[in-house]
């Protein structure tokens with residue numbers, strides 16, 4: 001497995017980021033406007049969906065992030081022709097889909113979580129699939145048992161090998177009744193991408209219903225799929241024999257929007273996030289307001305700003321949609337170090353998503369991690385030998401420090417912390433941030449951040 005630094009360098013380099021480290025001067029509000037593109041957590045799945053079409057697909061609002069590069073490479077080793085049109089549109093032509101040899105696909109081992117979603121489409125097209133080891137943020141064990149069990153229910157034969165997973169479907173794939181023990185985003189996508197072309201009807205209970213999943217359903221419906229979504233996490237899919245390519249503009253990246261919102265709050269700033277929409281961010285906006293942040297919703301985006309006065313502490317629990325998303329907590333925690341009083345963040349989705357707080361503590365934050373469920377509700381983790389609650393006592397004036405990015409959202413929170421701190425900070429491994437934040441260096445510059453890049 002690669003080291004974190006190797007992952008970071010590869011991710012950054014793939015989108016032209018040559019620096020590993022940024023030295024930032026804090027204490028200056030971030031002010032200005034940035035524009036969002038499509039969501040990392042939708043665009044990459046939409047690209048995989050193109051494999052299911054008999055004709056080419058056109059995906060618009062594709063961000064220049066390294067996860068998109070990874071999926072493009074994976075599609076290409078399977079014979080899909082991927083070409084860019086203009087700034088942010090991809091044409092995906094799956095006319096010549098083929099199996100990739102282990103030696104070729106091994107280059108993608110540990111690169112992202114997306115390869116697991118190739119299973120259903122490749123089984124439909126080729127009758128076999130080989131999936132290299134997965135990557136993604138190191139924020140918990142991240143098992144794939146729901147994925148593999150669902151695939152078995154469709155009739156796939158799963159063979160775990162030292163270098164990855166080999167799947168075959170000797171009798172084709174047939175619709176199935178599946179119930180997820182937890183509404184996993186990835187496993188729900190796995191079922192959707194497999195069921196649309198399976199013979200017969202699939203009923204998925206306990207499905208995740210994140211906006212990115214709804215947008216994937218929009219895409220699949222455009223391709224010819226028949227999918228209905230009930231209000232009680234039940235999704236029904238009637239398999240069809242043929243799907244066409246799609247034309248689609250990807251849903252905006254609400255995780256990036258929440259990150260810049262937190263940056264505005266933590267740095268006493270004012271950021272207009274072009275392309276952000278209210279309806280997919282209701283829960284975030286409520287919390288943002290409770291903490292003391294202000295926002296203005298406009299037709300073309302949302303302005304997030306610190307209206308002056310003191311920030312207030314909150315108790316939040318991360319959850320599946322429509323709850324407060326786990327990906328939002330790291331950036332928000334930086335703002336909470338500035339709130340007057342005791343905040344609690346209870347992380348119920350991942351076991352190890354507080355690694356980033358060590359750096360904040362180095363910068364002077366008062367954050368204690370706990371193994372218990374704090375803040376009221378019990379979660380499926382209960383009391384374990386890992387920390388899944390954080391108590392943040394503020395307000396703190398952060399000071400500069402040298403910190404190392406541990407994961408994507410944690411990395412963005414380090415940038416915000418450094419920009420909100422007194423003095424100079426050095427943030428290393430910044431390439432990881434390029435996995436999910438398009439042009440973050442240019443955006444920081446446009447917002448008036450004071451920094452230099454170091455190779």
Ligand SMILES: CC(=O)N[C@H]1[C@@H](OP(=O)(O)OP(=O)(O)OC[C@H]2O[C@@H](n3ccc(=O)[nH]c3=O)[C@H](O)[C@@H]2O)O[C@H](CO)[C@@H](O)[C@@H]1O
Pocket residue numbers: 040041042113140141142143144145146147148182183184185186187208325326327349350351
């Ligand atoms: C590329 C992408 O879209 N990533 C997002 C996706 O990740 P991802 O799809 O990996 O997250 P899941 O929703 O599947 O995981 C949620 C929880 O379910 C557990 N689980 C999942 C699958 C499984 O087979 N077995 C199992 O136990 C995981 O360990 C985790 O504790 O949703 C997460 C939760 O909103 C987000 O943080 C990630 O940004």
Ligand SMILES: C=C(OP(=O)(O)O)C(=O)O
Pocket residue numbers: 040112113135136137138139327408409436
């Ligand atoms: C955890 C994340 O992504 P991934 O699932 O790709 O690791 C994220 O987007 O914050």
